[in-house]
Amino acid sequence: MKLSTKSRYGVRAMFDMAYHAGTLPAQIKDISRRQNISPRYLEQIFQDLKKAGLLKSRRGPQGGYSLAKPADEITVKDIVLAAEGELQLVDCVKNRRKKGEKAPACDFDNRCLTQHLWAKGSQLLGDYFDSVSLKDLCDQGKELGLEKELDHRFMYFI
Amino acid sequence: MKLSTKSRYGVRAMFDMAYHAGTLPAQIKDISRRQNISPRYLEQIFQDLKKAGLLKSRRGPQGGYSLAKPADEITVKDIVLAAEGELQLVDCVKNRRKKGEKAPACDFDNRCLTQHLWAKGSQLLGDYFDSVSLKDLCDQGKELGLEKELDHRFMYFI
DNA sequence: ATGAATCTCTACTTCTATTGTCAAGAATAA
DNA sequence: TTATTCTTGACAATAGAAGTAGAGATTCAT
Numbered sequence: 534m535k536l537s538t539k540s541r542y543g544v545r546a547m548f549d550m551a552y553h554a555g556t557l558p559a560q561i562k563d564i565s566r567r568q569n570i571s572p573r574y575l576e577q578i579f580q581d582l583k584k585a586g587l588l589k590s591r592r593g594p595q596g597g598y599s600l601a602k603p604a605d606e607i608t609v610k611d612i613v614l615a616a617e618g619e620l621q622l623v624d625c626v627k628n629r630r631k632k633g634e635k636a637p638a639c640d641f642d643n644r645c646l647t648q649h650l651w652a653k654g655s656q657l658l659g660d661y662f663d664s665v666s667l668k669d670l671c672d673q674g675k676e677l678g679l680e681k682e683l684d685h686r687f688m689y690f691i
Numbered sequence: 692m693k694l695s696t697k698s699r700y701g702v703r704a705m706f707d708m709a710y711h712a713g714t715l716p717a718q719i720k721d722i723s724r725r726q727n728i729s730p731r732y733l734e735q736i737f738q739d740l741k742k743a744g745l746l747k748s749r750r751g752p753q754g755g756y757s758l759a760k761p762a763d764e765i766t767v768k769d770i771v772l773a774a775e776g777e778l779q780l781v782d783c784v785k786n787r788r789k790k791g792e793k794a795p796a797c798d799f800d801n802r803c804l805t806q807h808l809w810a811k812g813s814q815l816l817g818d819y820f821d822s823v824s825l826k827d828l829c830d831q832g833k834e835l836g837l838e839k840e841l842d843h844r845f846m847y848f849i
Numbered sequence: 850a851t852g853a854a855t856c857t858c859t860a861c862t863t864c865t866a867t868t869g870t871c872a873a874g875a876a877t878a879a
Numbered sequence: 880t881t882a883t884t885c886t887t888g889a890c891a892a893t894a895g896a897a898g899t900a901g902a903g904a905t906t907c908a909t
Contacts (some may be wrong), residue, residue, distance in 0.1 A: 534694050534771075536780045536809065537896065544805050560855075561715060574898055580857075593906025594854045609808065613692075622694045645704055646831050650767065651694065657819055658812055665808060673804050695867065718884075732869055738886075751877025752883045 539616035542570050543578050547587070547612055551604040551667040552674055553681055556589070558597030578616060604671060610662035620659045623651040644673030697774035700728050701736050705745070705770055709825040710832055711839055716748070716755030743773030753791060763826035768817055778817045781809040826848040 545568050550559045564638065565572040582588045589601045600607065614620055621648055625648060703726050708717045711725075719737070723730040737756055740746045747759045758765065772778055783806060 534692065534698070534775055534780065535782065536692050538898095539896085540692070541781060541783075541805065541809075544808070548804065554871075558855095562855090571898060573900075576871060577898090591906080592854085592856045592904075594908070595857045596906070598856085613778065617692055620692065622692065623699060623704070624693065625699075630805070646828055646837075647699065650702070650828075652698075654816055654819055657815055661812055661815055670804055670808075677804070679804075696869090697867085716884095720884090727868065731871075734885075735869085748885060749877080750875075750878095750883085750885045753878065754876085754884045756885085 534688060536613065537617060539578050539581070540613045542568070542575065543612045544609055545617040546570065546575060546578065547582070547600070547607065547667055548670045548674070550598065550600055552606075552671050552679070554600065554604070557595060558599045560597035582612065582615050585611070587611055587615060600667075601623055603668075606667045607666035607667045608663045609665045609667075609670075613662055620655055621651070621653045622658075622660075623648075626649075631671070692739040692780070695775060697736050697739070698771045700726070701740060701770045701774040702767055704728065704733060705758070705765065705825055706828045706832070708756065708758055709765075710829050710837070712758065715753060716757045716782065718750045738768065740773050743769070745769055745773060745785070758825075759761070761826075762815075762829060763824045765825045767823045767825075768820035769830075771820055778813055779809075780816075781806075783809075793800070794800045832842065 546564050549564050549568055553559065561572050561575055564570070565575045568575075579588060579590075583590060583598075587601055587607055588598045590598050591598070610620070625645075707722050707726055711717065719730050719733055722728070723733045728734075735775050737746060737748075741748060741756075745759055745765055746756045748754070750758050768778070783803075
């Protein structure tokens, strides 16, 4: 019942971008250094986030990534959903048999009490994550007095 | 971010026991048949639940397992906690360095925004699971008209 | 045009936890 | 005393997570 590192790294990286947003796109190497995440791995995560429409990118010198939407329109749920693929505590809740997918763990359809239980838990979690935007995190960061990176000697961590 | 099968099977099995509670202890072979769970695997799960004080057992003929407490005093959270070991969406929230445990993924202690985020999500989930008892599930089962097993031809599933 | 910087895509590896299976042993009731 | 049932620990198969790697495509500055 753990979130994958993709979700955790994804949220941290996206927060980092929102917190340091400047005129230029942010580059993998800077984000990965500040957040202590393997740059190669972060690339993959950013591909997922881009596919989900949360990031846009630009190649070449001075290129990098930037948020595709304002920080108050990107929620933690968006990021977790993009990184995790879905937000369900169990698989048996999913629509069954969407083309060739392996059989669900449970075929009991309606007559299943616990299905409802897990679905509602997933929903609760999703609603909470949807209530927190990157902007909210940035505001919290400011309150906490997290340093924005001005010089590289000062490493902050989220 | 999936619950393990131990949690799912555990809840289903415990519900099964509560729903069919009789004068005699319930046996692995019956529960596993009704719930379609491998009996050998269910044994292991029941060991966890017993260690957590949710089940008691009796060996020998006519032996089996029975609930250690009334159904309204056992919550889904109890079961998930026993099966899952803990109820945290991320590891970095845990108390660090309790004797020789592998290093936490994150050493950033207080200066971590996302830590609070995941902790609160875990808490929400835990609170919800704690609000549902086995008795609640049984009541739902009755409303749904789930058959109690009177003869074996009729298989119900939760 | 050229070359360096940067993202893009795909494949591969390594590690760990999950999800079981198995066998021998201990307790109990009849 | 014997069949029944739980107990315990070891073991194996599988899947998924996490990270690494290389070749390619795009863009900018000169």
